[in-house]
Amino acid sequence: MQLDKTHIVIRERGFLDTLDLTLHVIRRHAAPATAALLLGALPIAVFNCWLLGWMTVGPDPAIAKARYVWNMLLLVFIEAPLATVLLTLYLGSVMFLDKTSVRQILADCWQLSGRIFWSLGTMRGVFLAWLFVLAIGPDEETQPFEVFLVLLAIYVGVVRAVRPFVNEIILLERNPLRKKRGQPMTVGRRSAALHGPNSGDLFGRWLGAACIAVLLTTSIAFTFWSLSGLLLNDWEWGPIMMHVLIPIAMWMVVGYFGVVRFLSYLDLRIRREGWEVELRMRAEAQRITRHVMT
Numbered sequence: 001m002q003l004d005k006t007h008i009v010i011r012e013r014g015f016l017d018t019l020d021l022t023l024h025v026i027r028r029h030a031a032p033a034t035a036a037l038l039l040g041a042l043p044i045a046v047f048n049c050w051l052l053g054w055m056t057v058g059p060d061p062a063i064a065k066a067r068y069v070w071n072m073l074l075l076v077f078i079e080a081p082l083a084t085v086l087l088t089l090y091l092g093s094v095m096f097l098d099k100t101s102v103r104q105i106l107a108d109c110w111q112l113s114g115r116i117f118w119s120l121g122t123m124r125g126v127f128l129a130w131l132f133v134l135a136i137g138p139d140e141e142t143q144p145f146e147v148f149l150v151l152l153a154i155y156v157g158v159v160r161a162v163r164p165f166v167n168e169i170i171l172l173e174r175n176p177l178r179k180k181r182g183q184p185m186t187v188g189r190r191s192a193a194l195h196g197p198n199s200g201d202l203f204g205r206w207l208g209a210a211c212i213a214v215l216l217t218t219s220i221a222f223t224f225w226s227l228s229g230l231l232l233n234d235w236e237w238g239p240i241m242m243h244v245l246i247p248i249a250m251w252m253v254v255g256y257f258g259v260v261r262f263l264s265y266l267d268l269r270i271r272r273e274g275w276e277v278e279l280r281m282r283a284e285a286q287r288i289t290r291h292v293m294t
Helices: 015-028 030-056 061-083 085-096 102-111 113-123 126-135 144-162 166-173 187-232 239-273 275-293
Strands: none
Touching: 015 030, 015 187, 015 239, 030 061, 030 085, 030 126, 030 239, 061 085, 061 113, 061 126, 061 144, 061 239, 085 102, 085 166, 085 239, 102 113, 113 126, 113 166, 126 144, 144 187, 166 187, 166 239, 187 239
16 A cells, blocks of 8 residues: 555646536546446446336326436436445545456455445435335326425435545445444544534535536437437337437436545545645655664
8 A cells, every 4th residue: 555656636626627527537447437336326227217217207208218217317326335345445446556456456345345324225314215116107197105205315415515425435445333442433433523513515526516517417318318309210209219328328327426426535635634644654764664673
């Protein structure tokens, strides 16, 4: 581990700089980052298709498809942190190490699975969202459980707006859920200490990211639609468009903002905790220790 030789220059960045840096990180780590996203998102995407696929069929096709896209959008939004767990672990591992392994990333994920399922699945509403969707019936009219899904998405959005870096706290800092002897800093206490003083700035960044995410998802989806129409001469929003291309557009944006979130976490630690200085001092301490031992 090379604490002072990171793949990303450790310095303060604005929100627009972070968005730009994300593109460079994705370009440099395109293949492994895509694989990490697929491993986390593909099972969830298939499950979503099973949960919501029936919604595209109805007496009024336009209403049925709009209902499907809306509920799929809410579901993907709620699931995003859980789907990007492996991506976050990969980014954290390549930050300091020249090489990483799939086995190590999966082992870390398994070791932290209890904290992941509790914090992201239960407290961040993923499991509850699945129950709401399972309870939706075939009637075309809006049902109570669809309203509950919207309310859950609003709750999740507010929580993630002011405390967005729970993934990084669990996966990279490895804080426990409950206080342990010799390790008093729990996930909750660490989250409060990291996010609390910066809640206003974090909310503003979240609002900007949400607007960009909606525009980006719409742009990618309509690009797929245009290409499908030009290449296949089929301008209908058929099964491939609804069940494959639209979810792909959503998950591409989830992957992009998964990297944005990771880089924003680094930026917050630099601004809040002077992380750049800490890393240099720790790296120098490691070198002195190795010199003394040899």
